[in-house]
Amino acid sequence: MPHSFIVSGTNPERTLLLVDGSSYLYRAFHALPELKSPQGEPTGAIYGVLNMLRRLAADYEAQARAVVFDAKGRTFRDDQYPEYKAHRAPMPDELSAQVEPLSEAIRALGWPVLIVEGVEADDVIATLADEATRRGWRAVISTGDKDLAQLVDSRVTLVNTMSNETLDIEGVKLKFGVPPEKIVDYLTLVGDAIDNIPGVDKVGPKTAARWLSQYGSLEGVIAHAGEITGSVGENLRKVLDWLPKGRLPKGRGLITVKRDVALPVTLDQLADRQADPSRQRALYERFGFRTWLKEVESAPQQPQQPSPPSTLQKRRYSAILTEGQLRELVNKLEAAPLVGFDTECVGLEPMTARLVGMSFAFGNEAVYLPLAHEYPAAPQQIDFGTALELLKPWLEGAGFRKVGQNFKFDCHVLANQGLRLAGCVHDTLLESYVLEVHQRHDLGALALRHCGWQTIS
Template sequence: MGSKERQQELFSHKVDEADTLLTPSSNGPGQPASAKAASEKDDKSGTESTVTEFKTIPLDESVVYVIDSYALIYQLFFALPPMSGPSGQPVGAIHGYARDIVELIESKSPTHVLAVFDPAGKVFRHELYPAYKANRDPMPDDLRNQIPNIKRMLDAMAIVRLEVPNYEADDVMATVAHQIDQAGGKVFLVTSDKDCRQLISDNVKMYNIRKDSVFDASDLMETWGIRPGQVVDFQSLVGDSVDNVPGVQQIGPKTATALLAEFGDLEGVLENAHTVKAKNRRENLVNGREDAMLSRRLVELDRHIDMEIDWKAAQLSGIDQTAVAELCDEFGFRRLKERLLSADVETAPVVWQCDYKLVESVDQLKEILGNITKEDLLSIDTETTSLRASETELVGYSFAWEEGKAYYVPVKSPEGDLQLDADEVCAAMRVVLEDPHIKKVGQNLKFDMVVLRQHGIRMQGLYFDTLVAHYLLEPGVRNHKLDTLSAKYLNHKPVSFEELCGKGKKQITIDQAPLDKVIHYAAEDADVVLRLVGMLEAMIDDKELTSLLHDVELPLIEVLVEMECNGIRVDTELLRTMSERFSVRLESLRELIYQEAGSEFNIDSPKQLSKVLFEDLELPIIKKTKTGASTDAEVLNQLAAMDVGKLPGLVLEYRQIAKLKSTYVDALPELVNVATSRVHSAFNQDVAATGRLSSTDPNLQNIPIRSEEGRQIREAFVPVKPGWKLLAADYSQVELRVLAHFSGDDTLQQAFIDDQDIHAKVAAEVYGVALKDVTSEMRSSAKAVNFGVIYGQSAFGLAKSLGISKGEAADFIDAYFAQYPGVEKFMLETLALAHQQRSVGTILGRRRPVSDVRNPDTLKDKRQRNLSERIAINTVIQGSAADIIKIAMIEVLDRLEHEGFEARLLLQIHDELVFEVPENELQKLEQMVREEMSGAADLSVPLKVDINVGSTWAECK
């Protein structure tokens, strides 16, 4: 399909035609996880196994997740924006808690789930120490009122609740963990409560649901430097201010760790207290014996509560659909209701059959590859020594084209294990991988393609990427990992990398892992992808995302591969000189800060800075956090604007320079690839829910644009060699042009059609003056409105940013919308549609779910936006701008390759593309880039492209 044909098809989408994005899972609360059957055969030539789900699972085969309910509920209540049900009742914690449980079940496939609650009133520890937990604030009313409904939802979802009078939830969790541990099952305690670290064993681990991370004995050793058996003694010495556990005065974590390392346990520490050399520490230990022993009784969890657990009821077996439907209707959980009801199916045995083989010779490899036809989908995966695609070593290839059957080809193995000649394998694989007629599928194929490029293979025939597809289906989800998708859609938990290679400091690289274990791990990945493709492809088609996937996101992968492989050259000598200059400036700032403060202190410590600002200098406290007065950038900026001295401004400058120095000036030389002498940033298309790209290692999008320091850093980015230049092509105000297109506002559209300075034009219209009479202050105010109000900035926010009164800001907003009525009409229509569909769409049909968008027709103040409403409008505009530049990138690369350009596309930074180009191609490249970028979308206003050329990136501005 040609450029213009593709655009015509893509841009035929209408924002209001797509349905709400719903992703029903093939497994749900009613389906327990897979457990390995007794018959499992492993040998060096392959792995044949059958994994079967049992209707009744014995405890020694169980995987039990125990939820610390109040801890999770509090976390959700304070982290999520307020959410109201149909009758106005608060329901945010109910929704978040139920959603987390569903996602836990889908992603982790537990056999049993238990929800543990603290009882009302006091517990036995209060009898030991009446001041226990005396520092805790009472539960907010809006949260307390949701607790009974959370329990109702749990009952409807058939999740067993545990609550024992006189015992805390931690004690109940300890008893559950002990029972399962003794039986030989696996337990994951869903909590971040440090008290539960004492429960860790080979079978018992902690799980952080927010970070999707497991905490085990190795993590405990890394963080506290102790074993699980020493946790109670450690806490007895350190105490706990949150629970009001006294501990021993002035004994902190490092000291406690050192004491336990020397004396073994609490008794040993107290018995040998008199031998401690440091006088204060010795006296505190001697005098604090009683507090330490009391603290021990308070922190030690009871693992032997006399309680009965109905393990049969706790095993996941299905939900009460009627009750769930009624509760979701009562609370207004339409999307969650559909997800729950569509996911809940009868529990039935599911068999995971697989035949994974090791390829033992190059001749065998050629024979196997010869069986692949053009009708097949070839799932491909590479195993490497690291996740830096541009620098990693290739360890092996895995591939599959029949479900349940996959192969692994090793090219780097531990000594004594088989490995084939890497060059010969590469030559054999190239024949298939570069064949455009054989359709390739994979998970994060961009990574594999960059790796393969280092070995001379330019993979063609890209057909489906499960990571990218799932991102399109669920753009608000951060976890698109293959293991998660497998558990969610196939109800199968693959072998994890940590299971194969370990974790933490003891983790090895995959080339050091035994080959007989690597075979299953690697081949399983290729097999899982192949099984997922059909399911995800159907969902993509159902959500009308097929064109977006195949015409934009998949072709974009090839563009990102090209940029990552190209990289960009940096002048390391210039950066080293700059580092020295920044160090001198930082030292100068330290001296000025100390002079203003009247004393020396650790400027990098928020606690010490807070003391200097708000206690020593008695400056006004702007806002508070849980730990005291805030010293964040917003606070310092407000203080700097007041007549309170130079210190806040100096600290702001110090922080900015220190951050730039550590993040870019000192870090960039370390990121230069030795083989290419260039920095190869990774570009990610599965992170931002709006569809925008991000970059990492390094993140080049965060280099300040307008500051002098940011300009100096851009000076270090240079062309590949003399006679070449950098060319930067930047869309001019693309988001405002998208707004003009969607809103249909005649005045705004005409300003762009006439190629006027839009900020000056808005200022002239709002202030009622001639364009020539617009001052720089007027233009700045208009610019703030253009980029603020359209994303839901309130009068309060605008007043704050412009330094004017709230009333003046409100008047400015009124005047703006009076002059551009189409803009406000578009915003209200967008919100009405988002309220109805619970999702919004971009110009190419990209969908993003949004909840808690209110019906604007029912609002008294139609300009007051909550977070979801700001997200809705932002996604339509910013997401459409992202769609447009992606189309431009695809077309630009196509012409670079087919028209014989030496020029290379290096970077994409928001609305800007950066190239390196020989001087004799400058005119030709500029013309081509302007054509493709300005023609990437057929809008009602022109897409203007600003192009600048320079010997450094800084000169391109």
């Protein structure tokens, strides 16, 4: 499951989910057919963005989240470079009419909306992502903007719901030919036609990536500009005053995102926002979103109260650190009528996530099997291959019944290890999504709603 992984063996990692609202607003407007409300209002962009947010909420368990839009008016980049975005046409009337009702609908879904004057959405997102990682959180940024690839690191990932693309460190290297820390230099050389930021004429992605690989950085490219032959070398030398030189960054300064924006909210204030079903009903009726309206109308009229805490029972918690303990665990798993199972991973993308452990629960026992933890003072762990070989019959046995949260993720992670997970009879994420579409589906919310338990965070 993609919602968390254990760093120290005790605290699950928290996630901040950020959405580049401005990026998706335009893309939804141009990608979807022209939709109208019963009153004739344009609603295509509203529908597209809300649909994307619903998908993100189902795919990513986050403890805090926000949708960030560009503010109206000038930014510091316009002051630095008057031609910045100068060729962009004004927002179409059909789109501008959807901005305010969209913001209202986003808030009704339980997502905070952030707009900060004088900067762009990218700068707000970068500041929030930095704050999250400083506090030990992960940040997942949903965007179609290549500029934000400069933020990617071991704790920051980009996702693009419209192209089903996920960019971690390796993903950035594969797509652009350079690592995240060189994205700004790369874009400075290539330029950005959308934002009207010139680069080096006739220098495309391959040439920029090759130069940065050969010379190490933009400063290195500038230092060796006299050695580069051909028309691209001539074009490079023509724009040396535009590229960063000494202490006067120009082109690169426009592309670099700010990470110190004064924000109107704290990270904690972006956590645990509840949806407003009554406002959703009113808006969906106005927009003519009949399917979503039926979903909300079928939900309880009042927020469902958490179940009273289940009767406390004495439970046994243990970690498996020896091969003998693991063999004993396998015997218990095969004898249990139903086992709660979860993979613990570093990373949110199932095709690249690194398996570091597995969790099991049956009867009154909860067991954790660390496989690849590397934090300071980590205990000696069972050989990775040996552990998987011992667990393989149970993992692949269709007769061994398992319950989990988002088994699709676990199946991909185990498939990367040559294992075919079987016997998955209950997926609480999918069951909640089908039966409680109006509610949150993360494991913490399910535990509180159905068992009255507050999970560790």
